[in-house]
Amino acid sequence: MHLRRPHRPRRTALALLAGVLAVTGTVGVGTAVAAPSLPLDGLDEAAASELVPAVTxxxxxxxxxxxxxxxxxxxxxxxxxxxxxxxxxxxAPALSALGATPVVRDEPRRDPSAALRTLTERTATGMPxxxxxxxxxxxxxxxxxxxxxxxxSSPVAELLGGLDPSxxxxxxxPSAPRLQASIGGxxxxxxxxxxxTAGFSATDGSAGWLITAGHCTRGSSTWYAGADQETIGSGARSAGGSTDVGAIPVTxxxxxxxxxxxxxxxGSRSAAVGTSVCLYGSTSGRSCGAVDRKDVxxxxxxxxQSGLTAVATCAKEGDSGGPYITSDGQxxxxxxxxxxxxxxxxxxxPISTALSTLGLSLKTG
Incomplete structure (x- = not known):
């Protein structure tokens, strides 16, 4: 998010653009066979993501x-x-008719969602x-x-005990993930x-808010931006529990x-697994990659911390709170x-989690 400063001495039209103004803040896999279908190689990523609700x-x-x-x-x-x-x-025919390519799985049916629920419950009070x-x-x-x-490996093996091995x-x-707020100027x-890093612009219906990471806003009230370190707002709000989102009121x-x-x-249409999104971080700048997994x-x-999306993008200290967006503005x-x-x-x-938890609506253009 970047700043626009048209006139001095009064800051009447400074633009706070979310995302660029940055804060420094085994088991074998069974086979799956593609069913015969029409050639559907020409879908762009946006069109593919739009199909997801219908095929689901x-x-x-x-x-x-x-x-x-x-x-x-x-x-x-x-x-x-x-x-x-x-x-x-x-x-398969119905899925093909919608524009998707069906993949009929011929291995014994399994339920990874059940394993996910069980492991989430087992690690709710702490993770080794x-x-x-x-x-x-x-x-x-x-x-x-x-x-x-x-x-x-024994703590992990113990947690996986009793789960369907297939x-x-x-x-x-190589290492455990890290939160990426940083200490320093x-x-x-x-x-x-x-x-x-500043995320997205939002509103509560009357006032403007800037969404960022919750581990940034927790314990902090007043936030500043720009070379002159001018006040953005005071009274930041943070989500409770393990949901890592927060918002700063904008003066x-x-x-x-x-x-x-x-x-x-x-808008905020969720990108399908395998499609590309870009992170804009205050330290890393623009980093793009494919969505790997959801509900991680x-x-x-x-x-x-549950309900996160994993992406093949590179990030550094200070990128926390930065926005992820698709090329068509989602x-x-x-x-x-x-x-x-x-x-x-x-x-x-996910932005849907951030908005619902904080009671805000996304500003769109």
Whole structure:
């Protein structure tokens, strides 16, 4: 989010654009067979994401994963197919008619959602240091459990006891994820000690609010921006529990603009797994990658955070709160933290969760 300063001495039309003004703040996988269908390689990512609600309804209880499969290198302009897994071959024609490519799974049926619910309950009061994250892989229809390399494996094995082994897959990761507010100065939004990244512009119906990460706003009231460290607002609100979102009230001297790095925010349609989104962080700048998993539970310093989305983007300290957005202006969520190799597995809280938890509406243009 960037600042526009048209006149001095009064700041009557400064633009606070969410996203660029940054704060420094195993088990084997069974086979799946694509059913015969019409050639559907020409869907762009936006069109594929628009199909998701319809194919979800059509597949019903036989749904076994939805993901985008690019026909070439992935990216905001890639085209490909929306793959829809189903346990019922009879549904293939209906899914094809909607524009999707059905994938009939011929292995024994399993329920990764049940494994996800059980593991979420078992880790609700704390997560062992060896357990980095877990979430369902749409493509394999397995609960993927990320275990830190070199850490004792017995705590994770104990947590997985009794779960259907065909529904679970363990993967090794080099390190645990980290929250990414940072301590120090910077020409970004700050509370005087933490740097984070401004997310999206929102409103409560009468006043403007700036959405960012909850671990940034907790314990902080007044926030500043710009080279002159001018006050954005005081009385920041933070979500309760483990939901990592917060919002800063914006004073009348600022004008919230519904843009992210020049892209107008037009809505909040959720991007399908496999499609591209871009993070705009105060430290990393623009970093784009494909959505990997949704409804992921992550271990941040022993605290469980659930309902996050995992993305193949790189992030650094100070990117917390930064916005994720698609190339066609669909807001996705705000950055919480990152892990994996070189911090290139990132996690965000979906914008729908942020808005409902904070009681706000997204500003769109």
């Amino acid at each position: 309804t059509a597949a019903g209880g036989a749904l076994a994963g939805i993901w985008f499969e690019p026909s070439s290198a992935s990216g905001p302009d890639s085209t490909g197919r929306l793959m829809v897994g189903t346990w019922d071959a009879a549904l 240091a060896s357990l980095a994250a877990f979430g369902v892989d749409e493509r394999s229809q397995q609960l993927v459990v990320s275990e830190v390399e070199g850490a004792p 529904a679970v897959r363990i993967e090794k990761v 910077g020409d970004t939004i700050t509370d005087g000690s933490k740097r984070c 009348g001297d600022w004008t919230l603009t519904p843009t992210v790095s020049g892209t107008t925010v037009t 539970t992550v271990n941040f310093d022993g605290q469980q 807001a996705q969520g705000v950055h919480t933290g990152a892990g994996g190799t070189n911090g290139c597995t990132s996690y965000f809280t």
